[in-house]
Amino acid sequence: MTRRVPGDAVLLWGIPTETTLSRVELSLRKLGAPVFVIDQRRIRDTALELESGAGIHGHLRFGPWFADLDTVRSFYMRPYDSRELPAVVNATNNKSLTDYALRTEELTSTWAEVTPALVVNRPSAMAANNSKPFQTAQAASIGFSVPETLVTTDPAAVKAFQNQHGEIVYKSISGVRSVVRTLTSEHDDRLHNVENCPTQFQRRIIGTNYRVHVVGSQAFACSITSKSTDYRYDSACRVEACILPRHIETMSINLTRKVGLEVSGLDLMKDLEGNWYCFEMNPSPGFTFFQDRSGQSVDAAIADLLASGRRSDSPPVTTDRALSPGQLAGQ
Structure with a gap:
């Protein structure tokens, strides 16, 4: 028997037991907001359809539940890589379920991009996280100081940068989490590895x-x-x-x-x-x-x-004073 998700619902997408998502869900329920959680692990129970014409319309089926996406108030996204979900990894027909999970993820992201509902956060806005140097440039444009930065695959350039600035740190340039470490003489034997992986180096602040x-x-x-x-x-x-x-x-x-x-x-x-x-x-x-x-x-x-359900569409506020950004270098 089909059960309808209440109109004007707040949709949450991710792993319900994940701490961040569960805290938000609990807070929403305390407010008495109509909440519906899409458990990303239950990919076999999930079906999403979109139609284009005079706008984008769609609906979601999750087990016995049916949701008209045109009536959704807001959407909170905390998804994991669909290819790493236990239901996908352990599936007998792994490729078939992987393909389905990825298509569902793509459709969900597409809807999140175009829906008039409040989305935290839209995929296009989150894309900047895939490039730390780009983020650094954005921060400088607002008025923040930024450390002197080098992104390179050249070990000699790294040594020159270190000689110029003294103590420096290195980190990934992508959105993949990495440990920030100080570059020391102990790294000299491995420094040639940057030839195979563009790496970001910064003056240590x-x-x-x-x-x-x-x-x-x-x-x-x-x-x-x-x-x-x-x-x-x-x-x-x-x-x-x-x-x-x-x-x-x-x-x-x-x-x-x-x-x-x-x-x-x-x-x-x-x-x-x-x-x-x-x-x-x-x-x-x-x-x-x-x-x-x-x-x-x-x-x-x-x-x-x-x-x-309200988006933050108001224009940026003028700061009381601007800070001079640091130097942003590249090689």
Whole structure:
């Protein structure tokens, strides 16, 4: 027997047991919002159809449930790579189910791109995360300082960059998570490996780390104290809620709006001279690590945004003052 998803529903897509998604779902239910979760693992139970004509129309079937996508209020996306889902990996006919999962993922992303409903976040807006150098340029255009940066496959260029700037760090240039490490003499024997993988190198900035979660027109900031180059891998790091200078808060919101995101997680640092640097911006932030340590309610803010169904279409706010961006180099 077919059961209809309530009109004006908030759709969530991902793994229901994943902490970030489950926190948002719980917050939405506390608000009394009509919520429907599409469990990405149940790919065999999922069918989505789109029709084009005078606009894009579609519907979703999930098990016994039916949803008219034209009536959806908002959509929160936290999908995993469909090819890595247990139901796909362990399937007897793996290729057939993989193809179906990828087609379903593509259709879902297509609908998320064109629907008038609020989407957190649209695939086109999240695409900037695939290029860290591009993100750096966007941050500089808003007024953030950025570290001197080199993206290269030339070991000699790396050594020259290191000689020029002293202590430098390296990281992936893509959206794939990587550990930020300091380049030392211990890496000399392996430095030739950059010939096979374009790598981003930056002058190391010394200062205080900040994580800023932007949700619509709100900014939730935390300061992070850590002895590690990459605090994400420091279990002893200290996270505390803080208030940003007004112009830094405004710049954080403006950067999020500039790329078309409704929610973001910015990695900032205030150096010893008081300059504010932006290292990167996560378009699908797993905020629970910071929320659990700071006491902030990012999940509730996202739930409020989704329940409202209102997009952040207002123009960027003028900052109180601009910061001079650092040098952005390339080779």
